[in-house]
Amino acid sequence: MSIDGFDIARSLVCERFPGARAAWLGGSTVLGMATPTSDLDISVLFDGRPAPYSESLRYQGWPVELFVHTEEAMRHFLAKDRKDRRPATLRLIGRSLVLLDNDGSGESLREGCATQLAAGPDPLTAQELQSARYGITDRLDDLVGCADDDERLLIATDLWQATADLLLTGHGHWTGTGKWLHRELAAFDHHAGTEYAKALAHGVRSVAQGNPEPIVETVTQALTIFGGRFFDGFTAQGPA
Template identity: 50%
Template sequence: MDALDLAHQLVRELYPDARAAWLGGSVARGDASSTSDLDITVLLDGPPAPMRKSLEHAGWPVELFVHTEKSLRYFADKDQDRRQPTMMRLVGESVVLLDTDGCGARLQQEYLAEVAAGPKPLSVDELDLLRYTITNLIDDLSDASGDVRLAIASVLWQDAARLLLTGAGRWSGTGKGLLREVAAYDGAQAAALMDGVRAEDDRLIVAVDHILADYGGRLFAGFELAAKL
């Protein structure tokens, strides 16, 4: 039995009253690895409360995301706020496993359209805070070595990548998802950042300064951010 059939079987067994279900993630994209899991989102009318559940089924690790329409919208809005479209992609970029009343196809198209539209632009305060944070990390990296340098570099490339992506109206991510987003947007920049993380010289600083240049460069003197109480 293939992954699609297994996912459909699991939904039928665990959630016989489900309105819809979608198989997302790497299996749906077609780039699954030997350690990939089945990312299944299930839509219910009501209880149980929205939940995330991990299990194994027929040799596959499975991540279940159980929602109502209201909770799907709640988490999609949180995706928008953090500019990381996790929930929207799980539903939008998916294979429909179950659709009892048309909501499976409808919500898939709605969230796919939101993914395609991209995130809201950075505000002035958000941009300044990113530039300021990156500037401080560059300063810390300049005289660091060994494990300390590696720890700083691992944070710096991610903040720089988020600036590169969100500044260009692209979605961000975390971990390997962030690297995938950068590589899809600008493979040369992704390679330069990763090369800089591995290097023991100033290559990462050069790569980050190249990204900062499009947004006013480094920022320290004159930076202000009002507290939100």
């Protein structure tokens, strides 16, 4: 990232949060994935008030997303990351530049989050895997049977997300939403020598052009890895 971005982020922290214990700059600008509209993702740690809260603002011409935590709030979000297998806060801290570290927590928390990121999420349970297979099978049937172009495109988009999510979590990798889902799958492809990210994106584009066959083929291949289509016999426990 540019030196200006780091200096601006540190200047904001020093100006607005003089009592902070630690602060980090993460996100696309640090990871080398920034676009012209990318913002500065800044996380800040306090002992108490005004934390916890989040805020969006502009500072010296830069769009900024602020995530202001207490230790309790940070533990909550890190636990949610692990439960959902979507490392939003883990990534913001674990792959960050330390802006401020008044008591050693900046570097220790960054290292702890980086270790958890590298370890990956918990493996899918048998029930989670069955649910994923069932959901994708159901969407696949909906896509094949759909005659409405608009509905078919929306089903294909949902199918892209569900299939990418299964490919990642089923292989013990973190997943994501939106652009981060695509980025995580592309990173998985890079290490595994596969091309699922491109194939699924191509499949959605093909559905938009009236041809569902490419995404049907890619999704079917992905399902085969985990036992294939699954519909008959699927059960799910209701609430107690």
